[in-house]
Amino acid sequence: MTNSYLKQYLQRNITRISAAFCDVDYLPQAQSLPGHASKFTQIHGRLGYKTYKEQFLWLSSTFLHPYNSTNISQSFNRNECNQWGSSYDSHSPQISLIDIFFPGLSLASAPVQQLLAGNVDSYTRLLCTLGVFVLFTRYAIHYFWELVRSYFTSTLHVSYYDEAYDMLVDWIAQQPFVHNAQSLIARVRSPQRTIIQNQAKKKPLTFSPWDGSFPFWYKGHLLILHCAAKDHREDIYISSIGLYPNILKELVEECRGTYLNNINKKITVFEHREGDWKKTRLRAIRPISTVIMDKKVQDDLLRDVKDFLGEDTQKWYADRGIPYQRGYLLHGPPGAGKSSFSLSLAGEYELDTLQLSGISDSKLMKLFAELPPHSIVLLEDVDVAGMGRRDDVDTDQENNPGPGVTLSGLLNVLDGVSSQEGRVLIMTTNHIEHLDEALIRPGRADKKVYFKLADRKISAQLFQTVFKQTPDHKQAKKQFGGETIERLANNFASKVPDEVFSPADVLSFLLEQKNSPFDAVAEVENWVAKAKTASPLKREGSWVEEGR
Numbered sequence: 355m356t357n358s359y360l361k362q363y364l365q366r367n368i369t370r371i372s373a374a375f376c377d378v379d380y381l382p383q384a385q386s387l388p389g390h391a392s393k394f395t396q397i398h399g400r401l402g403y404k405t406y407k408e409q410f411l412w413l414s415s416t417f418l419h420p421y422n423s424t425n426i427s428q429s430f431n432r433n434e435c436n437q438w439g440s441s442y443d444s445h446s447p448q449i450s451l452i453d454i455f456f457p458g459l460s461l462a463s464a465p466v467q468q469l470l471a472g473n474v475d476s477y478t479r480l481l482c483t484l485g486v487f488v489l490f491t492r493y494a495i496h497y498f499w500e501l502v503r504s505y506f507t508s509t510l511h512v513s514y515y516d517e518a519y520d521m522l523v524d525w526i527a528q529q530p531f532v533h534n535a536q537s538l539i540a541r542v543r544s545p546q547r548t549i550i551q552n553q554a555k556k557k558p559l560t561f562s563p564w565d566g567s568f569p570f571w572y573k574g575h576l577l578i579l580h581c582a583a584k585d586h587r588e589d590i591y592i593s594s595i596g597l598y599p600n601i602l603k604e605l606v607e608e609c610r611g612t613y614l615n616n617i618n619k620k621i622t623v624f625e626h627r628e629g630d631w632k633k634t635r636l637r638a639i640r641p642i643s644t645v646i647m648d649k650k651v652q653d654d655l656l657r658d659v660k661d662f663l664g665e666d667t668q669k670w671y672a673d674r675g676i677p678y679q680r681g682y683l684l685h686g687p688p689g690a691g692k693s694s695f696s697l698s699l700a701g702e703y704e705l706d707t708l709q710l711s712g713i714s715d716s717k718l719m720k721l722f723a724e725l726p727p728h729s730i731v732l733l734e735d736v737d738v739a740g741m742g743r744r745d746d747v748d749t750d751q752e753n754n755p756g757p758g759v760t761l762s763g764l765l766n767v768l769d770g771v772s773s774q775e776g777r778v779l780i781m782t783t784n785h786i787e788h789l790d791e792a793l794i795r796p797g798r799a800d801k802k803v804y805f806k807l808a809d810r811k812i813s814a815q816l817f818q819t820v821f822k823q824t825p826d827h828k829q830a831k832k833q834f835g836g837e838t839i840e841r842l843a844n845n846f847a848s849k850v851p852d853e854v855f856s857p858a859d860v861l862s863f864l865l866e867q868k869n870s871p872f873d874a875v876a877e878v879e880n881w882v883a884k885a886k887t888a889s890p891l892k893r894e895g896s897w898v899e900e901g902r
C-alpha cells in the first residue's frame with residue numbers, strides 16, 4: 355500500500371465519493387487529484403474522520419468489496435499513513451456552516467445521505483433498524499389499542515350540542531385528575547352566588563381537559579376520557595376497559611344529578627350555534643307572581659299552558675289528528691313584561707327556553723325539527739325579524755331572502771311536517787298591526803295577550819313588590835306594617851298617570867327609591883313632571899293616545 359496507490363484509488367473513486375455526498379456541482383470540475391483529495395477531505399472531514407487512514411478505511415468499506423477492504427486495511431502501513439497523512443495536515447477537517455448553527459447535525463444526517471446514495475454501512479443500518487422499530491412500535495401500539503377498544507372496551511359518546519355535554523363537563527371540572535391534565539381549556543363560569551363579595555369570586559375560572567386522552571379512576575374502574583377538538587367545539591367520549599357499559603351509564607347519571615342540583619331554580623336558555631341548539635346560559639327562575647298583569651288574563655294563560663302540557667293531551671290531539679302544538683302572541687308596548695312573562699312561564703313548568711334570532715330559513719327548519727322535548731320556543735320582536743305583512747315585504751326580498759328568517763320560511767316551519775310535536779311557541783311584538791294575518795291566525799298564535807302600560811292597579815302592585823316586607827326589614831328595625839305599605843302604594847299609584855308609563859319605567863323609578871317607601875311617594879310627582887318635559891311623546895293631552 356503506497357501513497358501513489360492511495361492517490362490512484364482516490365482518483366479513481368473521487369467521482370463516486372462526490373456523488374455520495376450529492377456534490378453534483380463539483381463533478382464537472384473534477385480535474386486534478388489534489389483538488390479532489392482536498393474536496394474529499396473537506397467533505398468527509400465533516401463526518402469526523404480525522405486522519406486519512408480513517409477516511410480511507412471508510413472509503414474502502416463503502417465502495418470496495420469487503421475482501422479488498424480488509425486486505426487494504428491490513429497492509430496499510432502506519433508510517434506510510436503518517437507520512438502520507440502529514441502532507442495533508444494543513445487540510446485538517448473544516449467545520450461546515452451548518453455545524454456552527456446546529457452542532458452535530460451533519461454527523462447525524464450523514465447516514466441518511468449515505469442511504470440516499472445507496473450506501474449502507476453498519477451505522478446507517480443500525481439507525482434504520484431503530485427507526486423502523488420505533489415506527490413499528492408506534493403503529494403496533496395504535497393497532498393494539500384499536501383492537502382492545504373495539505373488542506374489550508365500552509364507549510359512551512357525547513355530542514357537543516347535547517346538554518349531556520354540559521353535564522359531563524361540569525362534573526369533569528370538579529375531578530382531581532384535571533389538575534394533572536397537560537391540555538386544558540379555561541372557562542369563566544358565573545358564580546353560583548349572586549352576591550360577589552370579593553375580587554376572588556369575580557369571574558371564577560374552571561378548567562377542563564381539552565383535546566387529548568385522560569385516564570382516571572371511577573368507582574374502581576379505569577376510564578379514559580377522550581376529547582376531540584374540532585374548530586371551536588369538542589366531542590367527548592369516555593371508554594372503560596372491560597365490557598362494563600353500566601359503569602359509563604352510572605357516571606352520566608351522576609353527572610346529571612350534580613348538574614340538576616346546580617341548575618335548581620334556574621331555566622336553561624338555548625340558542626342556535628351552527629344550526630344546532632346549544633345551551634348558552636342559566637337564568638334564575640322569576641316567580642310568575644312577580645310579573646304584574648291582569649290576574650284573570652294571567653290565570654287563563656297559565657291554565658291553557660298547563661292543560662296543553664298535561665299527560666293525556668298529546669293522545670287527545672293524536673286521536674283527533676290535530677297537530678300537537680300551541681302558539682301564543684304577546685303584544686304591547688316595550689317594557690310591559692312580555693319577555694319577563696315568557697321566562698317566568700318557562701320556569702313555572704320547568705321548560706327550557708329556546709331563543710331564536712339572526713337565523714336563516716334553512717337553519718330554522720332544521721332547528722324546529724330538532725327541538726328538545728319540553729321546551730318553549732321564544733321568538734322575540736317578530737315584527738322586526740323580517741316577518742311583517744306580506745304586502746309590506748319588498749318583492750325583491752321575497753325572491754332573494756337575506757340572512758334572516760322570511761315570513762314564508764317561518765310559516766312553513768310553524769305548520770310544516772318537520773315541526774316538532776308538542777312545541778310551545780311564544781312570539782312577542784310591540785306592533786301587532788305590522789304582522790301578517792297568516793302568522794297570527796289561530797293555529798299559529800292560538801292566544802293573543804295584550805300587555806298594557808301601567809295603570810293604577812299595576813303601579814300599586816309594583817310598589818308593593820318593591821317594598822314587600824321581609825324578615826330582613828324586621829331585623830334591621832325598618833319594618834312597616836302591611837297596611838302602611840298598602841296605603842302608601844295607593845297613594846303612589848294615584849300620582850302616576852294611567853297608561854302613560856310602562857311597568858318597566860315605574861319599576862325603574864321605584865328601584866331608585868327602594869330604601870324608603872315614603873321617599874318614593876314624596877318624589878313621584880317630581881318624576882312625572884320631569885318625564886313630561888323630557889319626552890316629547892309624553893306631553894300632557896297626547897300621552898294616553900301615544901302610549902296606547
Ligand SMILES: Nc1ncnc2c1ncn2[C@@H]1O[C@H](COP(=O)(O)OP(=O)(O)OP(=O)(O)O)[C@@H](O)[C@H]1O
Nearest residue numbers: 644645646647687688689690691692693694857858
Ligand atoms: N308587568 C310587569 N311586571 C313586573 N315587571 C315588569 C313588568 N313589565 C316590565 N317589567 C320589568 O321591566 C323590565 C323589562 O320588561 P320586559 O323585557 O319583560 O318587557 P317587554 O314587554 O318584553 O319589552 P320589549 O317589548 O321591549 O322586549 C323587566 O326587568 C321587568 O322586570
